[in-house]
Amino acid sequence: MNRPTPQEARSGVVAVLNDSVAHALELKGCLESERSALERQDADALETIVATKSQWVEQLKSLEDRRSKLCEAAGFSAGPTQMDELTSWCDENDAISGRWDRLMSIAADCNSINLGNGAIIRLRRNHVDASLAVLRGAEQEDSTYRSSGDNANAMMKRSLARA
Numbered sequence: 001m002n003r004p005t006p007q008e009a010r011s012g013v014v015a016v017l018n019d020s021v022a023h024a025l026e027l028k029g030c031l032e033s034e035r036s037a038l039e040r041q042d043a044d045a046l047e048t049i050v051a052t053k054s055q056w057v058e059q060l061k062s063l064e065d066r067r068s069k070l071c072e073a074a075g076f077s078a079g080p081t082q083m084d085e086l087t088s089w090c091d092e093n094d095a096i097s098g099r100w101d102r103l104m105s106i107a108a109d110c111n112s113i114n115l116g117n118g119a120i121i122r123l124r125r126n127h128v129d130a131s132l133a134v135l136r137g138a139e140q141e142d143s144t145y146r147s148s149g150d151n152a153n154a155m156m157k158r159s160l161a162r163a
Contacts, residue, residue, distance in 0.1 A: 006090035009074040013086065016067045017099035020060060024106040027056040031113040038120045 004012070030053040037045040068078050076085045087097045 004070075004074055006092075009070065009086065010090045010092060010095055012070045013067060014095050014099060016063055016070060017096065017103060020063045020067065021099060021103050021106065023056055023060050023063060024103055024110065027053065027060065028106055028110050028113065030056060031110055031117060034117050035113060035120070038117060038124075041124075 030049055034046065034049045034053065037049055068082070071082050071086050072078060074086060074089070076082050076089075083096075083100055087100070091097050
Protein backbone atom coordinates (compact mmCIF):
# COMPACT_ATOMS: atom_id res chain seq x y z
CA MET A 1 0.00 0.00 0.00
CA ASN A 2 1.34 3.38 -0.98
CA ARG A 3 1.72 6.21 1.47
CA PRO A 4 -1.09 8.72 1.00
CA THR A 5 -0.30 12.26 -0.06
CA PRO A 6 -0.47 14.94 2.64
CA GLN A 7 -3.79 16.10 1.16
CA GLU A 8 -5.25 12.56 1.22
CA ALA A 9 -4.06 11.97 4.79
CA ARG A 10 -5.41 15.35 5.94
CA SER A 11 -8.77 14.72 4.27
CA GLY A 12 -9.17 11.27 5.81
CA VAL A 13 -8.12 12.32 9.31
CA VAL A 14 -10.30 15.46 9.23
CA ALA A 15 -13.33 13.35 8.26
CA VAL A 16 -12.70 10.92 11.14
CA LEU A 17 -12.11 13.78 13.58
CA ASN A 18 -15.34 15.48 12.49
CA ASP A 19 -17.25 12.28 13.21
CA SER A 20 -15.37 11.85 16.49
CA VAL A 21 -16.26 15.36 17.65
CA ALA A 22 -19.93 14.77 16.81
CA HIS A 23 -19.95 11.43 18.64
CA ALA A 24 -18.08 12.87 21.62
CA LEU A 25 -20.68 15.63 21.91
CA GLU A 26 -23.39 12.95 21.93
CA LEU A 27 -21.50 11.08 24.65
CA LYS A 28 -21.19 14.29 26.66
CA GLY A 29 -24.96 14.77 26.35
CA CYS A 30 -25.51 11.20 27.59
CA LEU A 31 -23.25 11.82 30.58
CA GLU A 32 -25.14 15.01 31.40
CA SER A 33 -28.44 13.12 31.12
CA GLU A 34 -26.98 10.40 33.33
CA ARG A 35 -26.11 13.03 35.94
CA SER A 36 -29.67 14.34 35.84
CA ALA A 37 -31.13 10.83 36.12
CA LEU A 38 -28.82 10.06 39.05
CA GLU A 39 -29.94 13.22 40.82
CA ARG A 40 -33.60 12.31 40.21
CA GLN A 41 -32.91 8.67 41.09
CA ASP A 42 -34.69 7.63 37.89
CA ALA A 43 -33.66 3.99 37.40
CA ASP A 44 -35.59 3.56 34.13
CA ALA A 45 -33.93 6.57 32.55
CA LEU A 46 -30.54 5.39 33.80
CA GLU A 47 -30.97 2.01 32.16
CA THR A 48 -31.70 3.62 28.79
CA ILE A 49 -28.93 6.20 29.14
CA VAL A 50 -26.30 3.63 30.09
CA ALA A 51 -27.14 1.54 27.00
CA THR A 52 -26.93 4.61 24.76
CA LYS A 53 -23.72 5.75 26.43
CA SER A 54 -22.14 2.35 25.75
CA GLN A 55 -23.03 2.61 22.07
CA TRP A 56 -21.40 6.06 21.77
CA VAL A 57 -18.27 4.79 23.54
CA GLU A 58 -18.03 1.82 21.16
CA GLN A 59 -18.46 4.09 18.14
CA LEU A 60 -15.77 6.44 19.46
CA LYS A 61 -13.41 3.48 19.94
CA SER A 62 -14.03 2.46 16.34
CA LEU A 63 -13.35 5.99 15.10
CA GLU A 64 -10.17 6.15 17.18
CA ASP A 65 -9.03 2.90 15.58
CA ARG A 66 -9.74 4.32 12.11
CA ARG A 67 -7.86 7.53 12.94
CA SER A 68 -4.86 5.61 14.21
CA LYS A 69 -4.80 3.38 11.11
CA LEU A 70 -4.92 6.43 8.82
CA CYS A 71 -1.98 7.91 10.70
CA GLU A 72 -0.06 4.64 10.49
CA ALA A 73 -0.77 4.40 6.74
CA ALA A 74 0.81 7.86 6.44
CA GLY A 75 3.89 6.52 8.21
CA PHE A 76 3.29 7.65 11.80
CA SER A 77 3.48 4.96 14.46
CA ALA A 78 0.85 4.75 17.18
CA GLY A 79 1.81 6.54 20.36
CA PRO A 80 1.59 9.82 22.18
CA THR A 81 3.38 11.78 19.44
CA GLN A 82 1.42 10.37 16.51
CA MET A 83 -0.89 13.35 16.04
CA ASP A 84 1.91 15.89 16.53
CA GLU A 85 3.96 14.16 13.85
CA LEU A 86 1.00 13.92 11.48
CA THR A 87 0.03 17.57 11.90
CA SER A 88 3.66 18.65 11.34
CA TRP A 89 3.62 16.73 8.07
CA CYS A 90 0.26 17.58 6.56
CA ASP A 91 -1.85 20.00 8.60
CA GLU A 92 -2.91 23.00 6.58
CA ASN A 93 -4.75 25.94 8.16
CA ASP A 94 -5.02 23.95 11.41
CA ALA A 95 -7.62 21.68 9.81
CA ILE A 96 -6.44 18.72 11.87
CA SER A 97 -5.07 20.38 14.99
CA GLY A 98 -8.19 22.51 15.52
CA ARG A 99 -10.46 19.48 15.38
CA TRP A 100 -8.06 17.41 17.50
CA ASP A 101 -7.95 20.13 20.17
CA ARG A 102 -11.76 20.31 20.13
CA LEU A 103 -12.01 16.54 20.54
CA MET A 104 -9.52 16.56 23.42
CA SER A 105 -11.48 19.36 25.12
CA ILE A 106 -14.75 17.44 24.82
CA ALA A 107 -13.02 14.28 26.08
CA ALA A 108 -11.78 16.19 29.14
CA ASP A 109 -15.32 17.46 29.77
CA CYS A 110 -16.67 13.92 29.45
CA ASN A 111 -14.08 12.63 31.89
CA SER A 112 -14.96 15.32 34.41
CA ILE A 113 -18.69 14.63 34.15
CA ASN A 114 -18.07 10.88 34.37
CA LEU A 115 -15.98 11.30 37.52
CA GLY A 116 -18.78 13.37 39.06
CA ASN A 117 -21.33 10.73 38.13
CA GLY A 118 -19.12 8.07 39.69
CA ALA A 119 -18.91 10.12 42.89
CA ILE A 120 -22.71 10.32 43.05
CA ILE A 121 -22.96 6.56 42.55
CA ARG A 122 -20.37 5.85 45.28
CA LEU A 123 -22.12 8.23 47.68
CA ARG A 124 -25.48 6.57 47.07
CA ARG A 125 -23.92 3.14 47.48
CA ASN A 126 -22.38 4.17 50.80
CA HIS A 127 -25.79 5.37 51.98
CA VAL A 128 -27.40 2.09 50.93
CA ASP A 129 -24.64 0.07 52.62
CA ALA A 130 -25.02 2.10 55.82
CA SER A 131 -28.80 1.64 55.78
CA LEU A 132 -28.45 -2.10 55.24
CA ALA A 133 -25.97 -2.31 58.11
CA VAL A 134 -28.46 -0.60 60.43
CA LEU A 135 -31.25 -2.93 59.31
CA ARG A 136 -29.04 -5.95 59.92
CA GLY A 137 -28.04 -4.67 63.33
CA ALA A 138 -24.37 -4.47 62.47
CA GLU A 139 -22.21 -1.89 64.17
CA GLN A 140 -21.10 1.00 62.02
CA GLU A 141 -17.34 1.11 61.55
CA ASP A 142 -15.79 4.54 61.62
CA SER A 143 -13.88 4.87 58.38
CA THR A 144 -11.93 7.97 59.31
CA TYR A 145 -8.19 7.70 58.75
CA ARG A 146 -5.26 9.84 59.76
CA SER A 147 -3.03 11.44 57.14
CA SER A 148 -0.65 8.48 57.58
CA GLY A 149 -3.45 6.11 56.59
CA ASP A 150 -3.83 4.64 60.07
CA ASN A 151 -7.32 4.29 61.47
CA ALA A 152 -7.79 7.15 63.92
CA ASN A 153 -9.80 4.93 66.26
CA ALA A 154 -7.47 1.93 66.26
CA MET A 155 -6.33 2.57 69.83
CA MET A 156 -9.92 2.78 71.06
CA LYS A 157 -10.73 -0.64 69.53
CA ARG A 158 -8.06 -2.51 71.49
CA SER A 159 -9.08 -4.36 74.57
CA LEU A 160 -7.84 -2.89 77.84
CA ALA A 161 -5.74 -5.98 78.46
CA ARG A 162 -3.68 -5.25 75.35
CA ALA A 163 -3.44 -1.47 75.75
